[in-house]
Amino acid sequence: MSTNAQQPSLSNQELDVLVVGAGFGGAYQLYRLRQAGFSVKVFESASNLGGTWYWNCYPGSRVDSDFSIYQFSMEELWKDWSWSERFPGQKELVEYFDYVDKKLDLRRDITFDTRVTAAHFDTTTNRWVVTTQNGITVRPRFLILCTGFASKPLIPDYKGLGTFKGVIHHTSRWPQEGVKWAGKRVGVIGTGASGVQVIQECGPDVSHLTVFQRTPNLALPMVQRKLDEKAQKKMKEEMYPYIFRRRLQTFGGFHFDTIKTSLFDLTPEELYLELDELWSKGGFHFWLGAHFDTFTDERANDELYAFWQKKVKARINDPEMQRKLAPIVAPHPFGTKRPCLEQRYYEVYNQPNVTLIDINENPISEITPKGVKTRDGVEHELDILVLATGFDAVTGSIAQIDIRGTDGVLIGEKWGKGLSTYLGLTSANFPNMFFLYGPHGPTAFCNGPTCAEIQGDWIVDCLKYMRDKHFTRIEPKKAAEDGWVKKVNEIFSAGLWNKAKSWYTGANVPGKVIESLNFTGGVPLYLQMCREVVEKGYEGFVLSGTQDTPRPHL
Incomplete structure (x- = not known):
C-alpha cells in the first residue's frame, strides 16, 4: 500500500x-x-x-547471498526476524522490507x-x-x-518487437499479479540471472520452452535449504555480530573471503579436494571463496573452469546440449561475468519439450505476431515471450x-x-x-x-x-x-x-x-x-x- x-x-x-x-x-x-x-x-x-525486490517479482526471483548477511546489520532488526530459506525468495524479501518499515517507521x-x-x-x-x-x-x-x-531495463531493438500478439514482459517489469504459463508455449531471450531463474521455474510446467542463448551462464549450485528457527536463534546469540563485522574484512563483503595463496601452491589432489569442498558449500564459495589468482592468472582461471565444466556436463544428457551449455573452451574467463546460482537449471535441458537456440550460430531475425523468427527461417511460435535481457x-x-x-x-x-x-x-x-x-x-x-x-x-x-x-x-x-x-x-x-x-x-x-x-x-x-x-x-x-x-x- x-x-x-x-x-x-x-x-x-x-x-x-x-x-x-x-x-x-x-x-x-x-x-x-x-x-x-x-x-x-x-x-x-x-x-x-524493496527496490529491485519490488520490481523483480517474476517466478523464481531469488537473492544470491546467504540469509545471514542479506539484511541490515542493526540488532534491533535482526534479533526479531527469522528467515525460512538459506537464499530467500522475492516474496520473503518484500515481507522483510515490510517488517523493517514497521520497525523503523x-x-x-x-x-x-x-x-x-x-x-x-x-x-x-x-x-x-x-x-x-x-x-x-x-x-x-x-x-x-x-x-x-x-x-x-535493457530492451533489445528487435525488428517487429511491438507486433507480438502474445504476452510479453521484461523480467524486471513483471506484473505484480503474475503470469499463468502452465501448458503454454514460452520463449525466454537471455540466460543471465533472471533468465536462469525463469527457465528453471517454468520448465517443468510449460508445454514447450524455447531458450534463446547468447552466452552460456557459468552458473553455480545454490545448495538451497530450509532453515530452522532454533538454529537461527543460536546464530543470533553467538555469531551475528562477528558475521556482520567480518563483512568489512572480505573482498566481496560476504562472510567468507578469497584464498590469498596461489592455486598452484597445491598438489593436483589437494586442489581437486579443495574445489570440490567449495562446490559442495554452494553459493558464491566457488567464486569469491576460491584462490584470488583465479581473477588475475589465466592458467589458474582455466583450472576453475575445467572443474566447473566437468561438474555441469555430467548433469546434461544430450551431447549437443553439453556443447552449448558447458563448452570445452570457456566462453570467457570464469567469474569475469557474474555467475548466478541455480537449483535445477541444467536438468531442464534434459526435458524433451525444451529447445535451446544459440543466437551466435542462429541469430534472431525478427519478432513476429506469432513468436520469434531466427535466421534459418524457422518461426518459433509462442504464447508468452520473456525478455530476460538485463539492464543498462x-x-x-x-x-x-x-x-x-x-x-x-x-x-x-x-x-x-x-x-x-x-x-x-x-x-x-x-x-x-x-x-x-x-x-x-x-x-x-x-x-x-x-x-x-x-x-x-x-x-x-x-x-x-x-x-x-x-x-x-x-x-x-x-x-x-x-x-x-x-x-x-x-x-x-x-x-x-x-x-x-x-x-x-x-x-x-x-x-x-x-x-x-x-x-x-x-x-x-x-x-x-x-x-x-x-x-x-x-x-x-x-x-x-x-x-x-x-x-x-x-
Whole structure:
C-alpha cells in the first residue's frame, strides 16, 4: 500500500536531504539521516519499499547471498526476524522490507509512485531543484541517489518487437499479479540471472520452452535449504555480530573471503579436494571463496573452469546440449561475468519439450505476431515471450534522469564520454550530490546491504561534518576525480575482467563506452581509501559556506 497523502505539502519544500529510491540503500539512508537530525524525504517510483525486490517479482526471483548477511546489520532488526530459506525468495524479501518499515517507521517519510524526472543544481542557493513526473517540486540541500545498479531495463531493438500478439514482459517489469504459463508455449531471450531463474521455474510446467542463448551462464549450485528457527536463534546469540563485522574484512563483503595463496601452491589432489569442498558449500564459495589468482592468472582461471565444466556436463544428457551449455573452451574467463546460482537449471535441458537456440550460430531475425523468427527461417511460435535481457547497469539508473550540475551538462552526457567519479560516491560539477551502490563503487562485487551500509555511513558522516563546520556545499575536485578514475582502471586492468563482454564494463549496451564501471579492489581496500580521504580533512573535495567564496579544505 502506498502512502502519498503528503504530496501537496511537499511541493516547493526545502529539505536537508532528498533520497531517491527505497531499496536497501534508500531505507538505510532514511533511517540514519533521521537519527542524525536531518529533515529527509524519500521519493520512490514503485508502490512499496524493496527496490529491485519490488520490481523483480517474476517466478523464481531469488537473492544470491546467504540469509545471514542479506539484511541490515542493526540488532534491533535482526534479533526479531527469522528467515525460512538459506537464499530467500522475492516474496520473503518484500515481507522483510515490510517488517523493517514497521520497525523503523519509514513509510511516513516516503512518497511512493513518484518518479524523479529532473534535478538541476541552483548555484545561487546551493540547493537542488528536483521535479517528478507527478508534479512535485522540492529543493533539498543534498541529493542522494539510491537508484540501484539494475533499474533501467535493457530492451533489445528487435525488428517487429511491438507486433507480438502474445504476452510479453521484461523480467524486471513483471506484473505484480503474475503470469499463468502452465501448458503454454514460452520463449525466454537471455540466460543471465533472471533468465536462469525463469527457465528453471517454468520448465517443468510449460508445454514447450524455447531458450534463446547468447552466452552460456557459468552458473553455480545454490545448495538451497530450509532453515530452522532454533538454529537461527543460536546464530543470533553467538555469531551475528562477528558475521556482520567480518563483512568489512572480505573482498566481496560476504562472510567468507578469497584464498590469498596461489592455486598452484597445491598438489593436483589437494586442489581437486579443495574445489570440490567449495562446490559442495554452494553459493558464491566457488567464486569469491576460491584462490584470488583465479581473477588475475589465466592458467589458474582455466583450472576453475575445467572443474566447473566437468561438474555441469555430467548433469546434461544430450551431447549437443553439453556443447552449448558447458563448452570445452570457456566462453570467457570464469567469474569475469557474474555467475548466478541455480537449483535445477541444467536438468531442464534434459526435458524433451525444451529447445535451446544459440543466437551466435542462429541469430534472431525478427519478432513476429506469432513468436520469434531466427535466421534459418524457422518461426518459433509462442504464447508468452520473456525478455530476460538485463539492464543498462550501474550507470543507467542515474543517467536516465535529467540531472544537471553547475555547468548545465547532463550527468548522462558527462558519463557517456567515459565514467568519472570520486570515491564512487560523487562526481565533479555536481555539488551536494551523492550516490551509492552504483558507478565506481564495489557494487557488482559486493553484497548489497553491506555496500549500502558502508557507503551510506560515509555519506551521513560527511553531512554531519558539514553541518558541524557550517558548510553548505561540497564537491569533488576534477583532479581528485581523475585520480580515482585512474586508480579504478589500474586495478581493473590487473584482472581478467576485460576478457568478457559483460555488464561489468557496459559491453552489453550498444554504443556504451567499454570501461570498468566498478571498483574491483575489494571492500577492505575501498574502505581504507574512503577513510583516508576523511582522515585528511576530506581531501580532494572543496567545501564552502553559503556566503563564502569556495575554498579548498585540505
